Amino acid sequence: MGHLTRAHLLEALVFLLIVVAFYGFSFEFNQPIEIYRYGATAWPRVVIGCLLFATLGNIWFQYFNGSLSQGTIGSSNDEADLSDPKTIRRMTVVLLTPIVFAWLLKPVGIYFSAPFFIAAIIWLFGERRWKAIVIMTVFIYLLFIGLFLVILNAPLPQGNISPFYDFSAWILTMNAKLQGI
Amino acid sequence: MIENFLAGSAALFGDPFTIGIFVFGVIGGMLFGAIPGVSMLTLAAILLPFTAALEPAQGVMLFAVIYCTGTYGGAITAILFNIPGSAENAPTAFDGYPMTQNGQSGKAVGAAVLCSAIGGIASSLIMMAATEPLANWAIRNIGPPEIFALVFFGLAVASSIGARTIWKGWMSVLIGLLIATVGQDPVGGINRYNFGMVDLAAGIAFVPAILGFFAVSEIFVQAEKKASGKYKAPKVSMTFPSWLELWMHKVAVLRSIIVGFLCGILPGIGATLAAFMSYGEAVRWSKTPEEFGKGKLEGVISAETANNAATGAAMIPLLALGLPGGALTAMMVAVFQMHDLQPGPLVFMLSPDLIWIVFAAMFYANLSILVIGLVETKTILNLLKIPFQFLAPLILMLATTGAYIGRGLVLDVIVMFLAGIFGYLLRRSGFSIPGIVLGLILGKIGEQNFAQGMQMVHYDLGTYFSRPICAFLIAAGVLTLATSLYRAFKSTKASA
Numbered sequence: 298m299g300h301l302t303r304a305h306l307l308e309a310l311v312f313l314l315i316v317v318a319f320y321g322f323s324f325e326f327n328q329p330i331e332i333y334r335y336g337a338t339a340w341p342r343v344v345i346g347c348l349l350f351a352t353l354g355n356i357w358f359q360y361f362n363g364s365l366s367q368g369t370i371g372s373s374n375d376e377a378d379l380s381d382p383k384t385i386r387r388m389t390v391v392l393l394t395p396i397v398f399a400w401l402l403k404p405v406g407i408y409f410s411a412p413f414f415i416a417a418i419i420w421l422f423g424e425r426r427w428k429a430i431v432i433m434t435v436f437i438y439l440l441f442i443g444l445f446l447v448i449l450n451a452p453l454p455q456g457n458i459s460p461f462y463d464f465s466a467w468i469l470t471m472n473a474k475l476q477g478i
Numbered sequence: 479m480i481e482n483f484l485a486g487s488a489a490l491f492g493d494p495f496t497i498g499i500f501v502f503g504v505i506g507g508m509l510f511g512a513i514p515g516v517s518m519l520t521l522a523a524i525l526l527p528f529t530a531a532l533e534p535a536q537g538v539m540l541f542a543v544i545y546c547t548g549t550y551g552g553a554i555t556a557i558l559f560n561i562p563g564s565a566e567n568a569p570t571a572f573d574g575y576p577m578t579q580n581g582q583s584g585k586a587v588g589a590a591v592l593c594s595a596i597g598g599i600a601s602s603l604i605m606m607a608a609t610e611p612l613a614n615w616a617i618r619n620i621g622p623p624e625i626f627a628l629v630f631f632g633l634a635v636a637s638s639i640g641a642r643t644i645w646k647g648w649m650s651v652l653i654g655l656l657i658a659t660v661g662q663d664p665v666g667g668i669n670r671y672n673f674g675m676v677d678l679a680a681g682i683a684f685v686p687a688i689l690g691f692f693a694v695s696e697i698f699v700q701a702e703k704k705a706s707g708k709y710k711a712p713k714v715s716m717t718f719p720s721w722l723e724l725w726m727h728k729v730a731v732l733r734s735i736i737v738g739f740l741c742g743i744l745p746g747i748g749a750t751l752a753a754f755m756s757y758g759e760a761v762r763w764s765k766t767p768e769e770f771g772k773g774k775l776e777g778v779i780s781a782e783t784a785n786n787a788a789t790g791a792a793m794i795p796l797l798a799l800g801l802p803g804g805a806l807t808a809m810m811v812a813v814f815q816m817h818d819l820q821p822g823p824l825v826f827m828l829s830p831d832l833i834w835i836v837f838a839a840m841f842y843a844n845l846s847i848l849v850i851g852l853v854e855t856k857t858i859l860n861l862l863k864i865p866f867q868f869l870a871p872l873i874l875m876l877a878t879t880g881a882y883i884g885r886g887l888v889l890d891v892i893v894m895f896l897a898g899i900f901g902y903l904l905r906r907s908g909f910s911i912p913g914i915v916l917g918l919i920l921g922k923i924g925e926q927n928f929a930q931g932m933q934m935v936h937y938d939l940g941t942y943f944s945r946p947i948c949a950f951l952i953a954a955g956v957l958t959l960a961t962s963l964y965r966a967f968k969s970t971k972a973s974a
Contacts, residue, residue, distance in 0.1 A: 304907075308907055313648065315653075315656070319656060319671070321659070322671055322673075323670075325556070325847040326663075326668050326669060326670045326671075330663075330665055330666035330667065330668065331666075331952075332666070332933070333665040333666060333929055333932075334932075334937055335663070335929070335932070336666075337663040337668040337670060339668055340659065340925045340929075341659040341670065341671075341926070343907060344652055344655045344656050344659065344921075345656070346526075346920040347648070347652050348609075348649065348656065351645055351649045351652055354525065354645045354648075354911070354966065355643070355645035355646060355649060358643055358645050358966065365643075380708060383705075384702065384705045387705040388698075388701065388702055388705055391698060391701045391702075391705070391804045392698060392899050392902070395694070395874065395895040395898065396892070396895050396896070396899075398878075398895075399878070399888065399891040399892045399894075399895050400892065402878075402882075402888045403888045404892060407878070407879075407882075411875060413495075413872070414866060414874075414875075415871040415875065418867075418870055418871040418874060419867050419868065419870075419871055421701065422700075422701060422866060422867035422870050423704050423706055423867055424793055424867045424868075425863075433868050433871075434871075435869055437868070437872050437875060438874070441875050441876075441879070445879050451879065451883050452883065452886060453879065453882065453883070454882065
């Protein structure tokens with residue numbers, strides 16, 4: 298096993314899966330193009346081939362050197378320390394919260410979901426004073442509404458499920474009245 | 479030239495509404511460039527529909543001004559939060575962010591202000607003098623094979639920057655190239671890797687991907703440090719670099735202006751390669767290369783001088799050939815098209831007034847960086863005093879909006895957060911985020927020009943090497959890759 302760790306093997310497995318998946322899916326669009334001899338698959342497959350070569354080279358390097366840095370320009374030696382299960386649990390929640398927020402944007406809309414998302418992020422970043430969470434949530438929400446809705450009139454997701462859609466409509470009506478003044 | 483410049487200046491400052499647009503562009507570009515999570519591209523995307531109501535010269539001038547000041551503004555977030563405003567500011571973060579962590583944020587930002595202004599002003603002057611002759615030269619000498627060769631060389635250089643090992647540098651660039659293949663292929667319009675999703679047919683948009691890989695992944699990195707108790711608040715300092723310190727870097731500034739201008743002038747690349755190459759050259763010429771990446775002032779100076787020097791140069795292929803150098807110059811093509819104009823050699827004949835208003839505006843915008851930038855910087859440095867638990871949701875909300883408003887798709891927000899998670903995991907494993915982003919941006923340009931080039935030379939690859947510029951760039955790229963590979967094997971052998 299040389300200097301290979303479980304993390305190295307996992308990393309290699311992920312990249313090899315990417316290589317296999319992208320190569321496999323390339324057959325779905327493997328059709329000739331009349332004006333171009335190499336077709337639509339040539340470029341992606343060359344990239345996939347190079348990625349396979351680099352992945353194998355990376356495993357080979359890690360076999361002899363482990364996580365050693367080659368000191369390339371601008372590189373960081375700062376590595377993730379996820380040995381503590383509590384940190385892993387918290388990071389999992391941190392990573393999933395924005396995905397849930399993004400997934401809710403279509404049905405619920407940004408105007409309703411944003412305050413809950415803002416409060417959740419503040420809490421996940423370690424703030425435990427409820428007063429501070431509420432004040433900062435309101436402040437950031439108003440700043441966001443003021444900048445993107447009132448000043449820039451940017452079209453944002455409103456949701457498509459009642460009563461969330463009605464709430465977005467109410468905010469937009471209020472903005473229209475404000476603009477009228 | 480001086481007469482044209484004065485005429486352009488008079489047209490710019492002779493109309494109060496045009497002055498208003500200029501001032502809005504200067505302040506808007508700086509502000510959006512400096513707000514973490516959004517960038518000049520966000521502002522440009524928001525403003526694009528409104529330019530239809532402006533005069534063509536006003537619309538193009540507004541975007542040119544945003545380009546100059548936004549490129550500088552992006553350095554602020556790169557230095558303070560390790561969040562480059564756009565890809566061309568990525569090398570600024572290599573040394574700028576470590577300087578912030580070392581309590582030298584004022585010095586880094588001050589150097590960025592001065593060098594951005596110097597690079598931009600020098601570039602504007604050269605642009606005014608050289609646009610027409612260079613445009614004539616480029617029309618004759620630069621074709622798809624040269625652009626492909628340039629992309630290849632740029633990616634070869636980028637693969638050796640920012641990752642923990644050379645292998646991971648290559649993997650980063652290749653992942654970016656692979657992501658760029660999602661969507662329609664540039665020749666036949668065949669859907670690739672869209673998994674039946676209509677929204678993916680247009681490919682992965684740059685803005686959400688850049689926001690995710692840089693801004694969101696940085697939030698996750700800071701979250702992990704908070705969770706594991708390793709978070710250190712950045713130190714605020716208001717000490718600007720002295721004139722002596724800047725004078726000591728005069729060679730670096732001069733070199734970066736040349737590198738920045740030469741890279742920026744070549745179509746399809748823009749300021750990103752300029753900043754990377756200038757940073758790479760600074761390391762190559764330095765007597766203490768090991769100090770780069772740890773908070774060296776020369777790193778900030780090289781990257782910021784070059785990316786602003788490239789802004790003026792990037793206007794040359796845009797105006798002379800109609801080829802955009804990056805995302806913002808691509809939006810400028812849209813501004814031209816909205817007014818039934820096509821950027822290209824004819825613009826010089828049909829709309830010389832427009833050209834010289836834009837040139838004059840870019841010169842004054844770079845001058846404004848020097849004046850407004852120094853005042854604004856002290857205000858922006860106070861952002862560092864805001865606790866990160868309150869800054870993080872603000873950045874995420876701004877990023878969410880920035881990702882959404884480009885195309886009005888929730889999918890782009892999801893892509894941004896997925897890129898953030900992917901970027902976080904890759905960063906913590908020693909991969910290079912700038913490498914991924916550069917691969918993503920240059921992938922489609924590279925493929926398109928390779929295909930066009932091959933059709934042009936009737937699939938005879940040997941013809942590529944009979945074109946001197948193309949042969950030189952490919953040889954330089956191969957040499958860069960071969961040197962990296964040799965170093966990779968050598969270091970492995972030494973350890974074994």
